[in-house]
Amino acid sequence: MTAREEILGRIRTALGPDRAAPAPIARNYRTADDRSAAQLLDVLTDRLEDYKATVLRCAPSEVAQTVASALQATLGEHPEADVVVAPGLPADWRPDGATEDDGRPAVELAGYAATVTGVSVAVAETGTLVLDGSPVCGRRALSLLPDCLVCVVTGDQVVGGVPEGLARLEPLAPLTMISGPSATSDIELQRVEGVHGPRTLLVVLVG
């Protein structure tokens, strides 16, 4: 007998011949949010700042400029090409002279100082940005290796809670949920921001 057959057989034995149909799941928790878009942006900002991320709000026409000045404030004077952007990032979001991720070996991305990507969904209540591997978000290594991550979020991408966020996502895509810069609480349970992932998270909220 293969291990597969044996384990499945054990499960059937354990559950016995007369298994009752499982009770239906009562989903009486919140699955919608009646807060206005402006309120949700405020909640998202509050949550992200609580994680020690920096939030910058701007009009749709000001994205590239906001991204550039945020990078300037974080990195100081830096070569423009040290910033790498997701291949599908709109042209008018890109800081001047940025490098586009061209699919080079992932480990080479570690040589860049900062990354700029879009997101797929943002969940206000938990301060979560979701990247889905689409061209505007880039592959997973892109938002991981450079030490500073800039995410551009548009107002229509912001939902209230986790259920609404997951409902908008494609379960087969490589998804990364990001809630603040990388952190650890492993030493005396004291939170320290910045371990292996980007130590700085800048969020540009559009609208």
Add this chain to the structure above:
Amino acid sequence: MPAFGTGSGAVALRFRYRKRESAMTAVFLGIPTAPRDVGHLRGDQSFPDAARGALRDGQLRANLGHATSTIRAKRARVVGEVPDWAELREAGRAIKAATMARLDEHLIALEEQVTARGGTVHWARDANEANAIVTRLVQATGADEVVKVKSMATQEIGLNEALEAAGITALETDLAELIVQLGDDKPSHILVPAIHKNRSEIREIFARTIPGVDPELTDEPRKLAMAARTHLRERFLRARVAVSGANFAIAETGTLTVVESEGNGRMCLTLPETLITVMGIEKVVPTWRDLEVFLQLLPRSSTGERMNPYTSLWAGVTPGDGPQDFHLVLLDNGRTAVLADEVGREALHCIRCSACLNVCPVYERAGGHAYGSVYPGPIGAVLSPQLTGVEDNASLPYASSLCGACYDVCPVAIDIPSILVHLRAEHVEAQTRTTPEAAAFRALSKVMSSPRLWHLAQRAAGLGRFLARGKPTLPAALPPPASKWTRTRDLPTPPRETFTQAWAREHGR
């Protein structure tokens, strides 16, 4: 210890009896529990013996008291702000119960979906078989080093030791796991395996073991975290194989999930060419929608955050993004034996948040090592004895005061106290050898049913007053076997006169 089974599962020492409540007879099912010769589910000492040592360690108690009170407060705050926590908790409980009721079907669906998306699924009857599968997969890549994401399942099966025996270095990358590995120590908490170490102890371990570490390294947590970042960075970038666990696996889509904080998980799940995920069979959940419940329950219960910094989800292989060779190892190792117990199976619902550890007065004082298993605290007290068979972890069901705090905080409402009582009953029932305690109770019941013997016994109790020498309780140092009882219980000094003696003196007979 000799190897009893080599993964075939054919030679297992302990078997589970499942009780069909209606028939009231134990039906022999022949489902093996976790093998004895491998892994970390059994301690060298019983819980009371191990705890006695821990209780004498003042530093350990101070570290634990500080850490658990911090995390309790954080959890209470973020759980308190969720208006529908009770509804989420109930949904979490119901999803897990429904999953277990159809576990075979969900695992088959998961296998189908993972395979359809380019992954390979392996089934492992026990720890030995899982270790052999992972070792073979690593060897096939030619790598002699793997990076690891913190995983309870791989700790349970002793994977690192098995890899080491095959000449493969397993590098733990979670900060706390790294501390434990560098310090040649054992994990003592599900979430924060180095919770028993304070910052200066950690600094000392890093200074001693990390090659080329800054000699000026201080014990500031930020500095220590940066030392770990520098130490591991190079290794992540050169890693060819990663081994992970999984928090959830979604049957209908084949999506796997790892919930983490530091980004070490993302490094392992993204950069190597080969990813091997070892997952207990109970981690499957039926639908994508179910994740909306657990991703709310887990972070708030475990680290006390609204959301953990990083959650990675992947289904099979994505061309051009992440590992191109993905293997999923589905591990039994006693889980089906747990499933066979209609009361005890609820322990399989655990999402390993560790909230029950943090509120447990016994855990807070004894620490994680005293439980002897990689699963400490209240959940360990119900899970470990079921995975191994209760006779191999017989003291664990008693490692609790039944105060109920664990049940109150459990995000999936596992009724740990009831399972503890159930396991105690099972243990007592299974005992064929007479213990001094059982003999004492049998003798007591005989004495109490005879008025003459009872009077004699009460008079003899006067001897206790002599031993107590005027103190309110009897000394702990009674000779054995009585010492076994008095070591952990205060026995009141018998009164000068029994009630019947006083009645006879005042009223005559």
